[in-house]
Amino acid sequence: MNNSHASFDAYIKFFIESHPNGEPALLETEHSLSLHFDPLATQSCMSRRDPDRLMLGYTRTMMGFLLLQPTPSRVSMIGLGGGSLAKYCYRHLVNTKVVAIEIDPAVIALRDRFHIPADDDRFEIVCADGAEYVRGQGSRPDVILVDGFLSHGMPPQLGTAEFYSACHERLADSGVLVANFVENDPYMQDYVQNIRSVFGKSVSVAMAEDSCNYTLFAWKGAARFPSRNVLLERASELATTHPLNLRSIARRLKQGERRASDLSFLQRWNPAETNWVIEE
DSSP: OOHHHHHHHHHHHHHHHOOOSSOOEEEEOSSEEEEEEETTEEEEEEESSOTTSOOSHHHHHHGGGGGTOSSOSEEEEEOOTTOHHHHHHHHHOTTOEEEEEESOHHHHTTTTTTTOOOOBTTEEEEESOHHHHTTSOSOOOSEEEEOOOBTTBSOGGGSSHHHHHHHHHHSOTTOEEEEEEETTOTTHHHHHHHHHHHHTTOEEEEEOTTSSEEEEEEESSOSSOOOHHHHHHHHHHHTTTOOSOHHHHHHHHHHHHHHHHOGGGOEEEOTTSSSEEEOO
16 A cells, blocks of 8 residues: 555544544644544644654744744743644754643643653643633743634633733733634634734734634734834844744735734624625
């Protein structure tokens, strides 16, 4: 049996045997390992050949925080999944403390399968509710990455004005909040409005690379993001140490500024209808 047939058979077996009960499930093929809470949604994907590579486009886009915080001393991330972002930060940001907050012990139990490093002086996994964690009085991270999802979508507590206010308070003075949203989330407009109510105009809603996700950037450091030219210069400087297309992310981040101020682009599912409606 050739490799393509073996992978196809693995997919078919996974979809037949999986049950949408919210428990983390693994799909294994010769080339990759992926984490799912239901058969139709991929939470995380790892290359077996290069376990630290960012396979999914939205994870690469979230690393755009480097354009605003190229040398963070501390990165906190809400949602561990398969540890893609945690592993990348641990490997490429050698002077950074990385803390991942994950609410589900069953997800944390899979850390060895996804080659997530053991806890040490630069890396820690905390089993806790991320919304509660940011309200604590611990260290102030330069970056907070929010990528917490359950089988039914993003937990509602990660989209409230209270949560974003807690993130703003917890962040260092020039800190960056980055959040991953699926494109068809019916409450996307509410999330953006809640974030703008806390962070002001330094908010961008960028299309994620190669996926149907939005990546939201909110910067505590200034009233506006740096200019396009400044961001492109930083992207070029970082290209030698980061295997990411940061120039493309810089352009999308600036385009996303306009998107965040004009929410008419958002589509919301109307539960009383069976079609998409545009909110003006």
